[in-house]
Amino acid sequence: MQFRTRAIHVGQEADPSNGAVVPPIHLASTFVLPTANGDDAQYDYARTGSPTRHAFEAVMASLDGGARGLAFASGMAATHCVTMLLKPGDHLVTGTDIYGGSWRLFNNVLAERGISITAVDTTDLAAVENAIRAETRMLWIEPTGNPLLSVTDVAGCAALAQKAGALLVADNTLATPVLCRPLELGADIVMHSATKYIGGHSDLLGGLLVARDQEVGEQLHWMQNATGAVMGPLESFLCCRGVKTLELRVHAQSATAIRLAAWLHQQPTVKRVYYPGLDGDPGHTVARKQYHGGFGAMVSFEIDSDVQGAQRFVESTRLFQLAVSLGAVESLIEVPAVMSHGAYAPEARRAVGIKDGLIRLSVGLEEAGDLENDLLQAMDSLSAS
């Protein structure tokens, strides 16, 4: 079955007891056991596993091409669970253009647990190779980075991780399995914030891991059950529903994004556009190789201004709502320096290239012309003030 068909049918079999086309939301926290020692029980306690969560985990394992899916209460809970595989003395190599919350977890929480971290520009494979040490156990990448939308070569990183005996984990939140499937390119684990494109409607928090091999999947499930930050049944149901339209939404939103990126590139107030779908973008060549059907629906751009100017800009849009997060049907706008990446120290932020005048768009499903007009009126109000 093709991707779009699996998105609708895997894990979503009609309920055999009454024929309901949509599987119900199972709220039970505990399950009747056939025997006292629990042999042959499909479910026993909902932290370990529950039917609605399993439906979502099954469809995502299928879409990402892995052996096992695991759903969490948030993307950060999923990320935290993976990093719990590391032990004191281990070394993690990560990118510089990554989600601000991951940056905070790595540099504060993990560093305190005696895990050393090296952040490098993962678009540069030689820099990744140089950062790998004998104790390196994990390489953490975002195929499309955030907020600079840099593109990391997943297959190239997989070869380096394999040589080092380290796990390659790809946070694929921005690309989604519609555009990129890291497990097929050699990654061991893929992580998603389901809060973003998978949920797709700004109405839930969720996270997901998919392991390529059963054995890593078992280790992660053990850790998930031991630490407990699982996805609840309502969120699992909403995610199953979101996944059914994931391909349609990501394709449509990416098509609008590339149009807006090209348009922004022509605006005199815009100094630079970051979008891997543009010909001249530094990530374009790798993006063409590893993405299919589009380049994603995030666009960043720099205006010639200080952080106050960028703040005035994002406060003047009407359709683009001023909010962090991304990936939903409604378009959002934000200033990474003070919002999504405010967890970085200012020097660290500038060092990784997040300028004060950088603005990040999450392009939704609205009509492209309406979005263009909204940005235009915000540019006009900026130059008038």
Ligand SMILES: *Cc1c(COP(=O)(O)O)cnc(C)c1O
């Ligand atoms: C939002 C996000 C996360 C964290 O997910 P939450 O669901 O907010 O915990 C991680 N990585 C990326 C790229 C994200 O956009």
